[in-house]
Amino acid sequence: MRTTDPTADPTTAERLGVLAGLFAEVLGLDDADDLGPDDDFFDEGGNSLLATRLINAIRTRFRIDLPLKALFRAPTVAGLLALIDAAPSSRPPVARQERGGLFPTSFAQRRLWVVEQFEATGGLYNMPIALRLRGALDRDALTVALHDVVVRHEVLRTVYVDVDGVPWQRILDPEDTRLTVNHVTTAAESLPFLLSEASRHVFDLATELPIACWLFELGPEEHVLLVALHHIAVDDVSLRPLFQDVSTAYTARIEGREPEFADLPVQYADYAVWQRELLGETTDPDSLGAVQTAYWRSALAGLPDELALPYDRPRPAVPTFRGDRALLTVDADLHAALTRLAQNEGVSLFMVVHAALATLFARLGAGPDLVVGAPVAGRTDAALDDLVGFFVNTLVLRVDASGQPDLRTLLDRVRSADLDAFAHQDLPFDRLVEALNPRRSLARHPLFQVMLTVLAEDGFLHVPGLSSTEEDVDLSFSRYDMWVGLSESKTADGACAGMSGEIRYSTDVFDASTMRDLADRFIATLRDFVTDLSQRVVPAAAPRTPAGVRRRAVPQPVLPTS
Template identity: 40%
Template sequence: MKATAVPPTALQDIVARLVRLPEEKQTLFLRRLREQGIDPARLPLVPFPQGEEAPLSFAQARLWVLWTLDPASPAYNLHRTLRLAGDLDRDALDGAFTALVARHESLRTVFRAVDGDARQRVLPPAPVAVPVEDLSALAPDEREEAARRIVAEEAERPFDLTAGPLLRLRLLRLDGREHRLSVTMHHIVADAWSMAVAMAEFARLYAARRQGGDAGLPALPVRYRDHALWQRRLVEAGELERQRAYWLDALAGDPPALDLPADHVRPALRSGRGATVAFTLDAGLAGALRGLARAHGATLFMVLLAAFQALLYRCTGQTDVRVGVPVANRDRAETEGVIGLFVNTQVLRARVAGNLSFAALLAEVRRTALAAQANRDLPFEQLVEALQPERSLSATPLFQVLHNHLRDTATAAQALPGLAVEPVEAPLTAIGVDLTLDTAEAADGSVRAALSYATDLFRRATAERLRDRYLALLRQVAAAPERPVGDLALLLPDEAQALAATNAPSPGFDGVLLAERIAAQAAARPDAPALVCGDTVLDFAALEERANRLAHELAARGVGPEVRVAVALE
């Protein structure tokens, strides 16, 4: 049905009528709107009357299930550490976080199972006292080491979703003018965007308390549980059926597990432990890739994703390459300043072949990404439910590799009066998939990147080689985008040298092949021993006869030049 254009004021009136309806009639109202050509997904998001408990969003429901399966896992902890140098006002610190938690319901939400149905419950605001650990009595080098150890422990310490709080703070005092502030949240109440919101608002609230003024933060138009309820209303009204149909078609067929060459056997239950290899695309390379993107009507993200999928194809030989891509999912202005789990995950599929040029692959990735954005409202959890992939505790459904293209927030320090603030990069210790590529465009034109890997599967040296192959591939496609993907050189310099040495002819080689030498011996000395295996002895005549018989048999089965034949030997 063709969509009906409705003025914004009329949309506000429609929503006002919807909110006043009893809960059991809201779904019917939305269905009738759709029949009239009004897209309910485009209605403004407004607060809904709700009690103390509310349903979970679909993303929260998935994380709740994962937590119940493994409550001790740190895989879904979000962590940030700030170095604070200068005159820290402890009262302003506590007051800022007290105000932040009172402002955002998600930061005082807990989760309970009620008659088998998980519900979120918002607790009343309460004062926040940031716990302090004094390390100043230690020697300077011991303080730094203790701070690193404690921060790493904070990042890995699990949360109890039923008891809370799901915002965990800790202040480490190294001396009178040097502190580390550790901030950890569970992913069920926040996402990366939310962490940036929390840090920005904390800075404004701290400054206001330090200076005796008003932080000037605008009132939040909605709460996270309004989003959760609205999401379920849209599903009940059938609004997402069209998008579900798109994704079912786009991801048709059994999703192949991406079989990356691993160092260890995949465990029956993944531990969630991970590590990271950081690297940078310098401004020159990043600029060349941006130029490539402009020439093909694409974005830098699309170029980086296409190159990543080309790398995965070359490493696995699999032509159906599916990569998970997180999207902020905050297309409504009402949600921009709300802390909560809004992020959605899309599965972007590329069909790669060795004779396909990189430019053609980029065009396919561009089409796929744009179509995905046009169908971005379907929650990932609904997609998993619709596709019904085989479930396993050893791997994630639908994809095993993630690409996350971010705003560069790690280098943006928040200004605090009397303090120099610097983000501290904490080592990643948990990961939810096999492999994650994070990329972020920096102000100097470079691209900060990190390749995170599951230590259950990969050693660091393997991740470093994957990183180096990715960089080598990016340099080649920037210079020659029409080059076929199968012709892109992925061997690293040391590997190329080793291969050349292996294939080099030995000194004094006269060009006579081993088979020819054996044939000559069979003619000249047919009875001489050629092979000995235990008590069995073959002379040259018998060896030549057996070899010829086997060769004819293989040729009859279609074996010719450059055809590989497996050989089983003791």
């Protein structure tokens, strides 16, 4: 599909070749020659997460500070090279620090540590992953492999000590670290309860590793491995390198040898030091932290305290964090149609889903000022790509749905808002809350009450003699009023195989019937986007009852663009 002659200039030709190689590596192509200079990154299978990895790789290779929006403006090798040539010099890379003594926490870690000191969270910030393993499992090799990975990633053998009310990281030496895998023999009918109970394990962050493991034996060749991780040490993106390393270690151990891991140039503690240096002093108006704070003050000026969602009852003064879920299923045909729409409109799949959720909220009477939270990987240096750690930051995404825009216009507004937010992702969420100082309430999450995630499915264990599938774990928690999450599945040849997910919601304020109805309407709204982008976003009125609870709004009929 080559349609552009690179140029006779050997320097430009070489740079095109380097950039094509980065495209191919991130996209998983075997040969960069398969990618022409005018081939579109997103047409070739790129998504938001891969886009972030590509931009990080470009920043590292070309020593420039290139924003994510550049890839959306110019998603081809030839087009992006022109933006690379005009980009400013890069920010300093993450560098390895001298070992010994205590390390500062990252800003995100400090926020979680403070929460754990003052609230009985009861496992609220755990990340449990359960894998059903079928085949001949070597339990001893698996135990050693998991320990190998704890040794490899320092953050998995880090405890948090209190020094005058401030948390610090203390990295344990490998010889002082011991990971125990709890072996439990059980019947299939008892498994859901056991998984749920183990997933609520309460970590003592001052003395205990932030990882705990159970192996439930259902039969001679059927087991379920549960790995419970505290969020202070990992995020969703960490699961890919974590289980890749477990796979590498287990394969080596069943062959009777030490695992051969690729070197990690830095560790999480190095990132925590770098993050503070990168953001600079709050008193310096030219520091990155101050510049990004100024952006967010402007972008979020006049933000509503909360969305007018179809609550079934007033929120309690103190939330219980009890939750339930309504399942979401996007079939393969709709998944493929949404992906084609994203490619045709120059947006990511996440942006399409975000626009659909904003449309649904507007049609339910939530008003024209629509705000959701969204995680961003936070790995803005390629040296962090294969590292386990808590890098994720939370962005506040604000969309204007006023004026009854058609769906294409709303999608354009979402694209602009999201890309601007991604370009200012370095400011930690807790510092943003401190800077904006919104009206505080223990009853609701600050700045937003709805979280949105769209993840690309990454495989878990890939080892000889075993098949691995993810097992459902129901924690019955919800940190937000509503958390809308979807995960993509692809076939072996990269075709869309559907998306699955859930709306996890707070039972403090929502009934199950309300959420089942909202889940159905959300899928219907996604179908609206692939059916006719000329449909308008017509808001619904939502009167309040005397008790202050919103009645569910009746969506207005969809109108075509005049």
